[in-house]
Amino acid sequence: MRRTVERYVGDQLDVPGLIARKRDGGELSPEEISALLGAYLVGEMDDAQMGAWLMAGTIRGFGERETVALTEVLLASGARVDLEGLAGPTVDKHSTGGVGDTTTLIVGPLLAAAGCQVAKLSGRGLGHTGGTLDKLEAVPGLRVDLSVDQLRSQVERLGIAVAAATQDLVPADRRLYALRDVTATVDSPALIAASVMSKKLAGGARHLLIDVKVGDGAFMRTLEDACALAERCVALGRSQGRRIAAAVTSMDEPLGSAIGNALEVGAAVEVLQGRRAGPLRDLSIELAVLSLQLTGVGRRAAEETIRQLLAQGAALETFREWIRAQGGDPAVADRPWEVLPVAPVVREWRVMEGVVARIGCREIGRIAGGLGAGRRRQGDAVDPAVGLELALRVGDVVEDGQVGARIHARSHEDAEEAARALDDAVRIGRDPVTPAPLVLEVIGDVEGDAASAPA
Amino acid sequence: MRRTVERYVGDQLDVPGLIARKRDGGELSPEEISALLGAYLVGEMDDAQMGAWLMAGTIRGFGERETVALTEVLLASGARVDLEGLAGPTVDKHSTGGVGDTTTLIVGPLLAAAGCQVAKLSGRGLGHTGGTLDKLEAVPGLRVDLSVDQLRSQVERLGIAVAAATQDLVPADRRLYALRDVTATVDSPALIAASVMSKKLAGGARHLLIDVKVGDGAFMRTLEDACALAERCVALGRSQGRRIAAAVTSMDEPLGSAIGNALEVGAAVEVLQGRRAGPLRDLSIELAVLSLQLTGVGRRAAEETIRQLLAQGAALETFREWIRAQGGDPAVADRPWEVLPVAPVVREWRVMEGVVARIGCREIGRIAGGLGAGRRRQGDAVDPAVGLELALRVGDVVEDGQVGARIHARSHEDAEEAARALDDAVRIGRDPVTPAPLVLEVIGDVEGDAASAPA
Numbered sequence: 070m071r072r073t074v075e076r077y078v079g080d081q082l083d084v085p086g087l088i089a090r091k092r093d094g095g096e097l098s099p100e101e102i103s104a105l106l107g108a109y110l111v112g113e114m115d116d117a118q119m120g121a122w123l124m125a126g127t128i129r130g131f132g133e134r135e136t137v138a139l140t141e142v143l144l145a146s147g148a149r150v151d152l153e154g155l156a157g158p159t160v161d162k163h164s165t166g167g168v169g170d171t172t173t174l175i176v177g178p179l180l181a182a183a184g185c186q187v188a189k190l191s192g193r194g195l196g197h198t199g200g201t202l203d204k205l206e207a208v209p210g211l212r213v214d215l216s217v218d219q220l221r222s223q224v225e226r227l228g229i230a231v232a233a234a235t236q237d238l239v240p241a242d243r244r245l246y247a248l249r250d251v252t253a254t255v256d257s258p259a260l261i262a263a264s265v266m267s268k269k270l271a272g273g274a275r276h277l278l279i280d281v282k283v284g285d286g287a288f289m290r291t292l293e294d295a296c297a298l299a300e301r302c303v304a305l306g307r308s309q310g311r312r313i314a315a316a317v318t319s320m321d322e323p324l325g326s327a328i329g330n331a332l333e334v335g336a337a338v339e340v341l342q343g344r345r346a347g348p349l350r351d352l353s354i355e356l357a358v359l360s361l362q363l364t365g366v367g368r369r370a371a372e373e374t375i376r377q378l379l380a381q382g383a384a385l386e387t388f389r390e391w392i393r394a395q396g397g398d399p400a401v402a403d404r405p406w407e408v409l410p411v412a413p414v415v416r417e418w419r420v421m422e423g424v425v426a427r428i429g430c431r432e433i434g435r436i437a438g439g440l441g442a443g444r445r446r447q448g449d450a451v452d453p454a455v456g457l458e459l460a461l462r463v464g465d466v467v468e469d470g471q472v473g474a475r476i477h478a479r480s481h482e483d484a485e486e487a488a489r490a491l492d493d494a495v496r497i498g499r500d501p502v503t504p505a506p507l508v509l510e511v512i513g514d515v516e517g518d519a520a521s522a523p524a
Numbered sequence: 525m526r527r528t529v530e531r532y533v534g535d536q537l538d539v540p541g542l543i544a545r546k547r548d549g550g551e552l553s554p555e556e557i558s559a560l561l562g563a564y565l566v567g568e569m570d571d572a573q574m575g576a577w578l579m580a581g582t583i584r585g586f587g588e589r590e591t592v593a594l595t596e597v598l599l600a601s602g603a604r605v606d607l608e609g610l611a612g613p614t615v616d617k618h619s620t621g622g623v624g625d626t627t628t629l630i631v632g633p634l635l636a637a638a639g640c641q642v643a644k645l646s647g648r649g650l651g652h653t654g655g656t657l658d659k660l661e662a663v664p665g666l667r668v669d670l671s672v673d674q675l676r677s678q679v680e681r682l683g684i685a686v687a688a689a690t691q692d693l694v695p696a697d698r699r700l701y702a703l704r705d706v707t708a709t710v711d712s713p714a715l716i717a718a719s720v721m722s723k724k725l726a727g728g729a730r731h732l733l734i735d736v737k738v739g740d741g742a743f744m745r746t747l748e749d750a751c752a753l754a755e756r757c758v759a760l761g762r763s764q765g766r767r768i769a770a771a772v773t774s775m776d777e778p779l780g781s782a783i784g785n786a787l788e789v790g791a792a793v794e795v796l797q798g799r800r801a802g803p804l805r806d807l808s809i810e811l812a813v814l815s816l817q818l819t820g821v822g823r824r825a826a827e828e829t830i831r832q833l834l835a836q837g838a839a840l841e842t843f844r845e846w847i848r849a850q851g852g853d854p855a856v857a858d859r860p861w862e863v864l865p866v867a868p869v870v871r872e873w874r875v876m877e878g879v880v881a882r883i884g885c886r887e888i889g890r891i892a893g894g895l896g897a898g899r900r901r902q903g904d905a906v907d908p909a910v911g912l913e914l915a916l917r918v919g920d921v922v923e924d925g926q927v928g929a930r931i932h933a934r935s936h937e938d939a940e941e942a943a944r945a946l947d948d949a950v951r952i953g954r955d956p957v958t959p960a961p962l963v964l965e966v967i968g969d970v971e972g973d974a975a976s977a978p979a
Contacts, residue, residue: 089708092583117575121707124579128547252576253544 084114091125099138106142110241116248123245123254131259133304139259140305143267146241150217152188152273155225158364160185161274162356163265165289165298166200167282168434169323169459173201173231174337175353178387180360181228182378188224190234190272199330199443199451202233207331207409207453211397229391239267256288262301270309276363277306277313280356283509284321286430292317296510303513312363314513318352319505322428322463325349329442329456329477331409338405341385348462352507354379362515410454412477416484418491420473425465426498433457436490440478455479457487464504467497539569546580554593561597565696571703578700578709586714588759594714595760598722601696605672607643607728610680613819615640616729617811618720620744620753621655622737623889624778624914628656628686629792630808633842635815636683637833643679645689645727654785654898654906657688662786662864662908666852684846694722711743717756725764731818732761732768735811738964739776741885747772751965758968767818769968773807774960777883777918780804784897784911784932786864793860796840803917807962809834817970865909867932871939873946875928880920881953888912891945895933910934912942916950919957 082104087097097105105122108114131139152159162176177187191201191213202213215223215232223230236243242264249255269277279302282288283295299315306313318324326347327336339345340353354375361371378384389402401408437443441452458475461467474491478484537559542552552560560577563569586594607614617631632642646656646668657668670678670687678685691698697719704710724732734757737743738750754770761768781802782791794800795808809830816826833839844857856863892898896907913930916922929946933939 085706085708088579089711092579092708115571115706117571117703117707120572120575121579121709124543124547124576125583125708128580128583248572251540251570252572253540253547253580254576256544 082108082113084108084118088118088122088125091122091129094129096132097135099134102135102138103142106139106241110146110244119245119248120252120254123249123252123257123260127254127257127260131257133301136259136263136301137305137308139263140267140270143239143242143245143263144270147239147271148235148237149271150188150190150220150238150273152186152221152224152275155186155221157184157186157228158276159274160187160276160278160360160364161189161269161272162187162278162280162360163269164280165261165265165282165287167320167324168286168430168437169325169328169333169349170282170320171204171325171327171333171337171349172280172353172356174204174334174388175340175349175384176357176360177229177231178341178384178391179353179357179375179378181391182383182387183357183361183374185228185360185364186224187229188220188272188274189229189231190220190238190268191231192234192268193444201231203451203453204330204333205231205395205397207334208392208397208401209408209410211392211395213395215395223394227387227390227394229387230395234268239271242267256290258289258294258298258301261288262298262305266302266305269306270311275311276360277311278356278360278363279303279313279315281315281317282320283317284319284430286323286434287320292509296512299510299512312514314359314363314511314515316356316359316508317510318508320430321505322430323433323459324352326459326462327456328433328437328459329440330451330453331411332456332458332477334401335405335409338385338388338402341379341388341402343380343382348507355508359511359515368516412452412454412479414476414478414481414484416476416478416481416488417472418474418476418488419470420461420467420495421497422469423467423497423499424502425461425463425467425495426500426502427496428459428461428463429494432490432494433459436487436494439490440476440483440487452479455483461495462504464502537563537568539563539573543573543577543580546577546584549584551587552590554589557590557593558597561594561696565601565699574700574703575707575709578704578707578712578715582709582712582715586712588756591714591718591756592760592763594718595722595725598694598697598700598718599725602694602726603690603692604726605643605645605675605693605728607641607676607679607730610641610676612639612641612683613731614729615642615731615733615815615819616644616724616727617642617733617735617815618724619735620716620720620737620742622775622779623741623885623892624780624783624788624804625737625775626659626780626782626788626792626804627735627808627811629659629789629843630795630804630839631812631815632684632686633796633839633846634808634812634830634833636846637838637842638812638816638829640683640815640819641679642684643675643727643729644684644686645675645693645723646686647689647723648899656686658906658908659785659788660686660850660852662789663847663852663856664863664865666847666850668850670850678849682842682845682849684842685850689723694726697722711745713744713749713753713756716743717753717760721757721760725761725766730766731815732766733811733815733818734758734768734770736770736772737775738772739774739885741778741889742775747964751967754965754967761968767969769814769818769966769970771811771814771963772965773963775885776960777885778888778914779807781914781917782911783888783892783914784895785906785908786866787911787913787932789856790860790864793840793843793857796834796843796857798835798837803962810963814966814970823971867909867934869931869933869936869939871931871933871936871943872927873929873931873943874925875916875922875950876952877924878922878952878954879957880916880918880922880950881955881957882951883914883916883918884949887945887949888914891942891949894945895931895938895942907934910938917959919959922952
């Protein structure tokens with residue numbers, strides 16, 4: 070009786086009362102979460118109220134029951150992709166987003182070559198650098214507007230397809246995300262988990278690997294927050310009967326040396342060609358191995374499979390057919406730098422002697438965004454050609470005048486501005502620096518000590 | 525340079541960045557507060573963003589510099605009343621709002637009779653019970669829609685006038701308050717201080733007394749929060765060159781025994797007639813004394829003056845002329861219960877033997893609101909006749925079957941429901957109870973140990 074009075078005034082939901090409870094650190098029941106979101110979706114709770122509630126929850130936190138309820142409401146708001154009946158295990162690998170993080174273009178073909186079914190629905194990137202769709206669209210001719218039927222039939226044929234999420238996929242998340250984006254309520258582990266997982270669950274894959282980025286260039290700044298997000302994702306996946314794991318990986322400096330849409334495609338191709346080593350390659354292999362483990366393959370066998378598929382060019386071949394199937398120029402798999410768009414200005418940026426102490430990841434992202442690689446608002450166009458190629462990593466010993474980066478810009482002015490910003494973003498010191506490990510934690514439905522595996 | 529980047533993206537204010545800073549417990553500069561509020565008022569910051577920012581500030585708190593800046597932006601948004609050149613000291617007494625708190629109807633005439641100039645602009649109550657305007661309008665014929673000129677000339681003639689705040693008085697506060705009301709961001713000491721003080725400063729009085737209510741029936745639930753609010757109000761008043769004090773007073777049980785608009789007018793008249801003792805009378809005297817002290821009168825002389833004006837009927841006479849001047853039936857000063865509207869149903873509610881341990885103040889307010897005494901939304905009509913008369917105070921020893929309250933209702937059903945709710949709101953125990961003191965703290969520009977003065 071008391072509880073009813075709190076939730077309802079007369080026969081109306083007491084929205085301010087529910088907001089106040091979250092403000093004061095209280096918890097809402099699943100029914101209350103459902104009623105609140107429902108009220109918002111039908112217009113009985115306004116944007117100001119949702120903004121306030123999201124902020125209260127971002128600061129106070131949401132409990133696990135609340136997160137499950139939130140995810141279920143989001144999931145129930147739209148259609149689900151049916152991937153039942155495909156020939157191999159359905160797998161989806163998702164990153165929470167970082168800088169120079171183009172593992173999908175490598176992991177996807179690797180898994181498809183390994184016999185998995187990779188049907189991926191992706192959103193547009195909203196941030197300093199583009200998302201997977203933006204990167205793919207840097208390939209001339211490539212289309213991402215596949216229907217669900219086209220997606221499914223391409224996966225049946227090639228083992229992989231990546232398409233833009235349609236409007237009817239978790240529409241409630243779309244509305245909520247647009248609001249979170251402008252109200253500084255993106256960085257909540259529970260809200261990110263609900264948003265990510267509602268889309269992954271709607272996407273239909275039975276095996277899910279979540280790459281939770283942590284550090285200066287990620288939504289999650291602390292290992293604690295990142296592990297909280299990873300645990301929530303795993304719990305949410307399991308609550309819906311999926312096999313799921315989450316890897317917490319470092320984003321204190323850009324993952325790959327290329328930042329920018331075409332530059333990242335080129336870098337991914339070079340990894341698939343076996344011509345590029347480094348953290349982008351290392352993490353892609355590890356994520357592919359973990360994904361394969363989720364489908365029931367043992368750790369050692371999974372590693373062997375993935376390394377062979379990469380070494381023998383099977384993943385590159387799958388990549389080529391994938392690009393061709395979606396209308397892109399397949400020559401990108403052979404001569405990426407001849408096929409991909411090129412920026413009119415390329416300028417070198419040089420460093421002074423010392424040891425690379427810090428590469429400000431968020432600032433690097435912002436610089437690439439300033440060059441035109443990302444979008445500030447939904448609907449903005451991105452420039453596929455611009456971005457940065459970094460020639461340093463934290464811990465490198467560098468000489469005076471050594472090239473630290475190549476800036477790909479639309480104009481000399483843009484390049485100058487980027488160069489000045491790089492002076493601030495990169496710090497050269499005197500003392501030796503030991504870079505942090507790449508994979509910090511792995512939780513979920515995989516065996517073995519994966520966290521210590523990659524360099 | 526770094527700072528500019530944070531605040532502006534290109535030439536646009538980085539609203540999400542400023543929201544994020546407050547979310548993380550940071551402080552905004554006066555220029556940033558001004559830019560943020562400015563962006564909201566011209567529509568460049570939307571309701572969702574303001575809701576989120578207000579929630580972040582409500583949870584994290586606003587610093588003193590932020591509160592001053594906020595107040596100045598609100599104050600600058602509208603007109604100011606010019607009270608310069610009036611014959612006596614201009615005084616405004618303001619309560620942050622409680623239940624059965626009708627001291628304005630007593631303190632106003634007392635101060636006017638003492639030679640002060642009381643020009644009060646008041647808002648409509650938004651909550652369980654009505655505001656001062658609603659109470660005054662319970663008097664048949666009384667009008668509160670005075671122009672500023674009418675207000676001023678009535679004050680020149682009688683020493684007192686109370687009018688509805690016009691639309692151009694602090695319009696920014698009006699917008700912000702409407703938003704706070706639905707987003708559970710009302711209970712912030714800084715936001716309340718800025719809202720109250722911007723209106724008081726725009727109201728033009730040189731001497732300000734703020735009655736900060738604390739306890740179950742007030743916005744401020746803890747003494748700490750109430751003192752924080754009191755200190756902020758005093759600092760804000762002083763920053764604008766006013767003489768100001770704030771009294772923190774108890775609202776753990778209703779102040780007066782009457783709760784409801786006409787019932788409270790009747791109770792105020794009985795105090796002015798010298799026919800009603802109790803906390804409403806005690807606090808009214810104390811607030812009038814403190815107000816008089818603010819104008820430079822010593823504590824002892826102020827007490828003597830106020831008690832005499834009450835005892836000799838001078839305040840009642842001023843009340844009568846005030847009511848007459850604003851079109852109300854002056855007979856209300858002599859025979860209130862014949863003049864004021866009466867509810868069709870009056871029902872007694874009885875208690876069991878014991879000691880009154882608790883009178884849930886908020887619940888009492890809610891019960892009165894349920895009977896029709898308050899408004900749930902702006903623009904709702906209030907019923908002047910309905911409400912409660914309590915016949916108990918905390919600590920009273922009561923007998924079995926003794927009348928605990930009289931319920932004034934529109935229907936038998938309403939009265940029944942109120943009676944059931946009273947069973948929950950009032951707790952009768954066994955052990956003796958010592959009621960809390962009425963005035964808990966006094967800070968600001970008054971001498972003497974006032975906090976220990978009243979019972």
